[in-house]
Amino acid sequence: MENNNYFAEMMKSPMPREKEKTVMSEFIDNFLKDILYKKEKALLMDKIDHSLDNDDRSTFMTLSGELKQLEKGYHTS
Structure with a gap:
């Protein structure tokens, strides 16, 4: 019986579930x-x-540039 009440309450307010999904999706x-x-x-x-x-x-310089780009992209996103 208690589960039915919980389900009924959740169906009354779908917005918090949507917000929860969005927060969870963002976290993931x-x-x-x-x-x-x-x-x-x-x-x-x-x-x-x-x-x-x-x-x-030359390889060191190329890879160092790639590392800088990777770090720059990560810190701006």
């Missing part, structure tokens, strides 16, 4: 973006380390 989007950023950054850092180990200045 931000969480996934953060994971993707960290993964891409880690891969770039590994490549940068490898280029330094091999004294490959």
